[in-house]
Amino acid sequence: MQFGVFSVGDVTTDPTTGRTPSEGERIEAMTRIALKAEEVGLDVFATGEHHNPPFVPSAPTTHLAYIAAQTERLLLSTSTTLITTTDPVRIAEDYAFLQHLAKGRVDLMMGRGNTGPVYPWFGKDIRQGIPLAIENYHLLRRLWREDVVDWQGKFRTPLQGFTSTPRPLDDTPPFVWHGSIRSTEIAEQAAYYGDGFFHNHIFWNIEHTAQMVNLYRRRFEHYRHGGADQAIVGLGGQVFMGATEAEAKRVFRPYFDNAPVYGHGPSLEEFTRATPLTVGTPEMVIERTLGFADAVGDYQRQLFLIDHAGLPVEMVLEQMEILGREVVPVLRREFEARRPAHVPSDPPTHASLVAAGPDAPHHLVAPVRAAEQAAAVAR
Amino acid sequence: MSRRIVVITAGLSRPSSTRLLADRIAEAVGTQVSARGESAQVEVIELRELAVDLATTMTTGGMPTPAVRRARDLVSSADGLVAVTPVFTASYSGLFKMFVDILDTDALTGMPVIIAATAGTARHQLVLDHALRPLFGYLRAVVVPTGVFAATEDFGGGEHDSLTARITRAASELAALVVAETGSVAGFAPSSEDLDGVRRRRSGNDLPTDVTDFETMLGGLGQ
Numbered sequence: 001m002q003f004g005v006f007s008v009g010d011v012t013t014d015p016t017t018g019r020t021p022s023e024g025e026r027i028e029a030m031t032r033i034a035l036k037a038e039e040v041g042l043d044v045f046a047t048g049e050h051h052n053p054p055f056v057p058s059a060p061t062t063h064l065a066y067i068a069a070q071t072e073r074l075l076l077s078t079s080t081t082l083i084t085t086t087d088p089v090r091i092a093e094d095y096a097f098l099q100h101l102a103k104g105r106v107d108l109m110m111g112r113g114n115t116g117p118v119y120p121w122f123g124k125d126i127r128q129g130i131p132l133a134i135e136n137y138h139l140l141r142r143l144w145r146e147d148v149v150d151w152q153g154k155f156r157t158p159l160q161g162f163t164s165t166p167r168p169l170d171d172t173p174p175f176v177w178h179g180s181i182r183s184t185e186i187a188e189q190a191a192y193y194g195d196g197f198f199h200n201h202i203f204w205n206i207e208h209t210a211q212m213v214n215l216y217r218r219r220f221e222h223y224r225h226g227g228a229d230q231a232i233v234g235l236g237g238q239v240f241m242g243a244t245e246a247e248a249k250r251v252f253r254p255y256f257d258n259a260p261v262y263g264h265g266p267s268l269e270e271f272t273r274a275t276p277l278t279v280g281t282p283e284m285v286i287e288r289t290l291g292f293a294d295a296v297g298d299y300q301r302q303l304f305l306i307d308h309a310g311l312p313v314e315m316v317l318e319q320m321e322i323l324g325r326e327v328v329p330v331l332r333r334e335f336e337a338r339r340p341a342h343v344p345s346d347p348p349t350h351a352s353l354v355a356a357g358p359d360a361p362h363h364l365v366a367p368v369r370a371a372e373q374a375a376a377v378a379r
Numbered sequence: 380m381s382r383r384i385v386v387i388t389a390g391l392s393r394p395s396s397t398r399l400l401a402d403r404i405a406e407a408v409g410t411q412v413s414a415r416g417e418s419a420q421v422e423v424i425e426l427r428e429l430a431v432d433l434a435t436t437m438t439t440g441g442m443p444t445p446a447v448r449r450a451r452d453l454v455s456s457a458d459g460l461v462a463v464t465p466v467f468t469a470s471y472s473g474l475f476k477m478f479v480d481i482l483d484t485d486a487l488t489g490m491p492v493i494i495a496a497t498a499g500t501a502r503h504q505l506v507l508d509h510a511l512r513p514l515f516g517y518l519r520a521v522v523v524p525t526g527v528f529a530a531t532e533d534f535g536g537g538e539h540d541s542l543t544a545r546i547t548r549a550a551s552e553l554a555a556l557v558v559a560e561t562g563s564v565a566g567f568a569p570s571s572e573d574l575d576g577v578r579r580r581r582s583g584n585d586l587p588t589d590v591t592d593f594e595t596m597l598g599g600l601g602q
Contacts (some may be wrong), residue, residue: 135600154600192593202553204439211586219590265438273443368594 001335001345004044005037005320005329006079006236006303009057012310013256020310027063030312033306035069036317038074040324043355046077046109046303051085051118054260061094068102075349076102079198079303080111080179083140084132085122087156092164094144099169104350109177109198109234110137112186128155130185137189141365142171171358177346177352180212187212191219194367196232196347200307201297203261205274206295213296224370225361229340232347234301235292238277241322245280251315252279259309282326289327290334298339300347302331309359346355382557384408385457386423389464389475390497397497398425400529403494407546408461411554417559422457424450426478432476447481450585454482455509455582459557460520461489462511466498468572470510483583487520489582491556493549495527504528519578523552 004350007030013020021029034045045067047057057063064076076098081091099106112129119126135153142149143164151188152158152303168174178194180186181204190197199209213233220231240255242248249268256268256279278288295297304323307316339345346352353362363368384403390397401536405421412419426433432444443451454460464475494511496503507526515522533542581587 013468131596131600134596135602138597138600140600182586184586185596188590189594204442208442208586215586215590262439266435270435271439274439274444338487366597 001073001332001339002043002301002347003303003323004042004046004075004077004303005033005306005323005330006044006046006048006077007033007057007307008048008054008305009050009055009262010308011054011056012308014310014312015254017312023056029307029316030057030063031067032313033316033320033352034074034076035070036320037324038071040320042074042320042324043330044075044077044301044303046079048079049082049113050115051082051121052115060196061098063134063332064106065098066266067099068098068105071105073105075105075107077106077177078108080109080113082113082118083110083136084112084129085118085124088136088140089143089159089162089164092140093166095174096144096164096166096168099174099350100166102129104169104172104354106196106350107175107347109179109196112183114325124155128267129141130147130183131155133186138178138365141173141224144168145363145365151198169350170354172353173236173349173364174350175353175362177232182208182212184212184215184323185374186214188219190367191223191225191231192366194220194223194361195224196234196300198303199236200303201236201292202238203275206276206292208297219263219299225367227342229297232301232344233296233299234303235296235299236276236303236305237289237292238275238305239284239285239319239323239327240306241282241285241319241327243281245284248281254308256312262307266267282322285327286334289331290338293335293338298335298343300344306362325359381418381427382412382458383456383457384412384419384421384459384461384557386421386461386463387426387454387475387478388423389472389478391427391465391472391474393421395465396466396529396531396534397463399534400495401461402525404461404463404527404546404550406458407550408493408553408557410429411547411550412557413427415554417558419554422453424453426474429478430474433474436481437477439500439589441476441481443481443584450478451482451486451582451584455486455580457490458491459553460487460584461493461495462515463495463497463555464511466503466506468495469503471496471514479518483581484516484518485578485581486544486583487515487518488578488580490520492520492522492523493525493527493553495497495549497531499531501528501530501532504530504585521556523549523556525552552562 011026037045047060049060149162177198178190179188179198201209217228217231221228240252278285306319364370386401388398388401409419432446436447464471527545527549
């Protein structure tokens with residue numbers, strides 16, 4: 001199973017000191033967090049993508065390449081890549097290039113973003129959000145899997161004889177996740193292609209998260225990629241730890257009370273009850289996180305949000321020490337102990353996808369169609 | 380078959396004249412449904428009790444609290460709705476609008492509704508037709524023609540009888556819709572249920588159980 005951190009990349013004032021980091025300081029902090037992830041034995045660092053203040057990460061592949069050059073083992077990912085407003089040709093090229101630089105330590109997560117005006121800023125219509133996600137991703141799959149693409153669609157200028165360069169590393173496109181909080185079409189999309197499904201989870205109750213994950217699992221099986229319990233699932237989580245629960249709450253409370261999204265709303269206690277947020281001892285975090293698998297089934301990737309709401313980077317790095325050295329080793333052991341043998345522990349990686357060979361379903365644009373066509377020929 | 384009537388009332392004081400009006404309308408609706416040979420079961424949602432939950436839902440990006448979930452289920456599964464608000468600063472109260480704002484956009488589709496309001500003076504009575512009626516129209520509810528407005532003076536004195544008459548008329552209009560059958564013979568003419576893109580009422584609490592097959596979505600885009 002993979003564990004890691006995902007960052008929104010917000011520039012937020014530290015409410016305890018009134019100090020706001022510069023954009024440069026925030027970018028540097030994100031880099032240090034990624035490097036710390038590898039140092040303490042985590043598997044994944046994922047960056048958000050935003051095109052408006054107060055967020056800094058507008059150029060994920062630039063940042064991930066910089067991190068790749070300073071790491072050996074860390075898997076670099078996104079949370080999320082804007083499949084609606086980014087030209088799929090640019091995604092195909094940028095992430096294939098990153099694959100080569102990072103020697104395959106790359107996957108990515110498709111999402112539709114959380115800021116309405118991004119659509120008009122990039123010349124798109126927000127009411128077409130779902131169709132854009134569907135058409136653009138289908139084109140992206142073709143660009144990575146067909147050397148020469150002739151293509152026509154509703155939202156982009158047609159392509160004639162187009163070859164996206166460089167070709168994916170080892171002719172093997174990166175593994176893709178699809179992230180959505182409540183759009184069932186996106187869970188269906190992930191299931192159709194046999195891709196991974198990630199639920200951000202941190203602003204919602206687990207019953208809701210479980211409904212989305214179970215829909216994806218059911219449709220994954222429907223499309224014959226495997227059993228529902230073999231579908232590739234990732235979850236978000238949010239933690240803050242201290243030596244005692246009281247100490248953790250004392251330190252985290254001012255950040256919680258002023259946080260973007262839920263600050264000045266519910267109390268810390270209400271929010272920890274309703275959502276996966278856990279503020280307490282490492283043992284509490286372990287118990288809570290293991291409980292996620294009871295709700296959504298055995299899953300493959302757990303990402304924690306640990307660096308938002310103006311938390312100073314030194315405090316975040318301390319949290320990562322606890323996470324990497326005390327929490328995750330226990331989680332790895334306990335999750336494996338409960339996982340049935342036929343349920344994959346890890347999501348597909350570049351190495352596993354290469355090992356599966358060029359005839360594996362991963363290399364097909366639409367594995368379901370290919371299987372149906374083969375069945376029709378056989379009849 | 381028993382019909383379920385849900386009353387939402389946004390009065391803040393206890394007792395409130397808004398609740399008083401809500402109870403009188405609910406009772407009249409019960410009587411009018413019974414007069415048409417059916418029974419009515421009334422459930423009242425005091426929005427004051429949901430005030431903190433509504434604020435919590437709004438400050439968490441729309442994550443409903445358990446109490447908000449229950450209220451949404453109750454409203455969307457009703458056969459008829461009675462919505463009563465005090466007039467605050469020339470419109471429905473903020474609390475009333477907060478509740479409407481956490482409803483799914485299809486929470487009231489096709490729902491028969493009585494709109495009602497209370498105020499200190501009759502000068503506010505057009506709030507029914509200038510604020511409440513368009514609000515429920517937007518939500519595709521079927522608002523009965525008679526709105527019920529009660530100024531303080533309507534609860535006593537000579538105006539009393541006309542308030543009773545309005546309540547009875549509105550209740551009668553709602554009851555007729557609540558007990559109505561669709562009336563059309565299956566297969567004889569297309570009903571709205573047969574049309575593409577027909578909107579069905581939903582609380583928004585749970586995900587839709589059926590999804591459009593992905594090939595259909597891809598096909599719709601010519602891919």
